[in-house]
Amino acid sequence: MNDYCLVDCGFHDQLEALATLQQTCQISYRTATEEIVEVQSQIVDVYAANKADFLKLKDGTEIRLDRLISVNGNFIRFAQE
Numbered sequence: 160m161n162d163y164c165l166v167d168c169g170f171h172d173q174l175e176a177l178a179t180l181q182q183t184c185q186i187s188y189r190t191a192t193e194e195i196v197e198v199q200s201q202i203v204d205v206y207a208a209n210k211a212d213f214l215k216l217k218d219g220t221e222i223r224l225d226r227l228i229s230v231n232g233n234f235i236r237f238a239q240e
Contacts, residue, residue: 163211164225167236171205174214174230178202186216187228195228202230 177184178201187197200216205224207213212224227235 163223165238166212166224166227167238170233170236171212171224173233174202174205174224177230178205178214184231186222186230188222188226189228190226 181201181203183199183201185197185199186202187195189195198216198220200218200220202214203217204215205212206215213221214224214227215221224235225237229235
């Protein structure tokens with residue numbers, strides 16, 4: 160997979176808040192093969208591993224944050240370098 164692109168801290172905080180609130184979210188993301196997937200699920204964890212940040216959904220799906228397109232209609236924001 161490509162080098163990780165750091166996600167904006169504010170967006171990261173929003174994801175952590177959604178995990179804490181245990182709300183069902185509308186999530187759009189790109190797979191490693193660039194397929195766009197849209198799901199409705201709960202975010203159960205936001206964590207760092209292997210020099211990247213991930214979120215884990217209730218069904219066990221793990222998504223690297225820089226593969227996200229949007230969560231609840233809020234488009235991903237990347238950190239300014």
